[in-house]
Amino acid sequence: MTQNILILPGDGIGPEIVAEATRLLNALKDRFGLAVELEEAPIGGAGYDAAGKPLPDETLALARAADAILLGAVGGPRYDQLAWELRPERGLLAIRSELALFSNLRPAILYPQLASASALKPEIVGGLDIMILRELTGGAYFGKPRGIQTREDGVREGFNTIIYSEPEIERIVRSGFEIAMKRDRRLCSVDKANVLEVSQLWREVAERVAKEYPEVALSHMYVDNAAMQLVRAPKQFDVIVTENMFGDILSDAAAMLTGSIGMLPSASLDAGGKGMYEPIHGSAPDIAGQGVANPLATLLSVAMMLRYTLNEEAQAARVEAAVGRVLDQGLRTADIWTEGCRKVGTREMGEAVVAAL
Amino acid sequence: MTQNILILPGDGIGPEIVAEATRLLNALKDRFGLAVELEEAPIGGAGYDAAGKPLPDETLALARAADAILLGAVGGPRYDQLAWELRPERGLLAIRSELALFSNLRPAILYPQLASASALKPEIVGGLDIMILRELTGGAYFGKPRGIQTREDGVREGFNTIIYSEPEIERIVRSGFEIAMKRDRRLCSVDKANVLEVSQLWREVAERVAKEYPEVALSHMYVDNAAMQLVRAPKQFDVIVTENMFGDILSDAAAMLTGSIGMLPSASLDAGGKGMYEPIHGSAPDIAGQGVANPLATLLSVAMMLRYTLNEEAQAARVEAAVGRVLDQGLRTADIWTEGCRKVGTREMGEAVVAAL
């Protein structure tokens, strides 16, 4: 059965990096029998350029119909002056919400070949492999009421609502336990239950779901402490599960621990396992169009797609092994280059991975 | 004119570390003519034990009357089972709010003598000296509506409100500019203006206040990026100003960059400069009563008090110099001890600082 993959190049370096993902997918199709069809559509600034909004109706319809989605990146200075609702980020937030992609997997892995890129000492981060699971369709990102209003006394105030229902908490916490079951069986739920009622409910639900997973050790940590522990001793974590905003902050900090965010993929899944896959880095407008961007996070996002949505574990492992081999060969894009390695561009890196399949 | 200092030992290691602060203040009084009177009152778990609530009325009255407040730390496992409103943290949040201590200064300084304690590479953190200014009486910490409720369809939901008025934003941002003026004149305002309306208002107000401080370079950064940049290249920052929750998370991450949170003081100031001073570390119940806690963050909190509230810059500098000298002598409490240094307890460290005045 052929599966449909929708490719959303987006803005900035997006088109360049997804071109390498397309090359990879076609190679898996031609040489290793992967049964996929690829289609492309605009999103973000490109969506605005093509159809006047960051998530064009046609893109959304294609996304609903697709089995899996691969996104490059959105955003760029050209679109900074647009009204709030037309900004590239709104397209990203809208597709997450419309497709109910509530489960955001953000691995933070330190590749041994790139260990020296980290700002942290080797003994602190060597062998780092943690998974941050971020809730992606709730909390302050989507909570209402929200806005800027003028009070009766003439004073303006801005407000947003952090809100989670029990079922919303339950499904993401359950995803956390499921992931922990496939890893080291340690799940750390991060909240701010000493201050926020929404976190108290979160903690209560996490405790309840824990009863279904007696083999997993559940711990709780306040978000401020989690930020400290990620810097102090990140290897203490296996899987972290947390709400949208905390996950935004902590997953970026965790990613940066590795020193090579050009290497990190992510997955955003719905309840059925359908997902959108994207590199965690942004659209990098400063280097867009130069052919120097690192495509590996995007290729590793393809690997995640093969594993989590397409159920092609062997193909996923094949891609990951090829990336490892290319790193072993000493090929590096500019962002991860160090003395003694060979500096290559986006395309050469993509071709090398395909050659190493 | 004699100034009144209220000492709130609190829980855990609180009493031990503030005892050294009392020793220090008495020495400054007896030997260097500092005109202060000291008084003591319970807060946190100790407040609950003494008067049935974490911020006893008498403690609050004394706090209102005092010129400055020194707090040890609050919290401990003995109080974990108490109802929400009786928990030690509530006492801390209540005193911040009651005294309108909206301006929370959290320096993150790496002491050269302790450079090796950091999890980060020396070239990344050597010489680190940043100031994080956290808004302390607004945002989700105090915003209403808040609670846990059952919807009509029977589903429970937890919710909190992130809310800031223009005047609240203005005064904290202005504090940020004032602090930046006395430092390297670079202020980074951290928000999530690409997602939250409350952040959009924050950014707008920051831009407006900036016009009054043409000598200060204002920049804006999204909170997720700020968390990354603190790990990647923390020395790029001079002063960071941000809202309550973001400040809670980022200031803890920044503190941990130094690797020695037993060294870091903080100040929480009202509009008139009156303030509460406390070490940023917690009550450390695991080592309470053993006489091994590091009192230096508390002694450096006294230095901040001398500088920011008592207007005794020379005395502040005297305390900081004494701490530096004691570190030069190789004295270390257990938390900052390394091979080749002399391990000392809380009291010996406190006495050494007094001797080095």
Ligand SMILES: CC(C)[C@H](C(=O)O)[C@@H](O)C(=O)O
């Ligand atoms: C672009 C922005 C809205 C987005 C977010 O905050 O979710 C991004 O930071 C991310 O983490 O994917």
Ligand SMILES: CC(C)[C@H](C(=O)O)[C@@H](O)C(=O)O
């Ligand atoms: C104890 C807790 C309520 C407090 C806070 O979140 O403000 C603490 O983490 C702090 O930063 O002083």
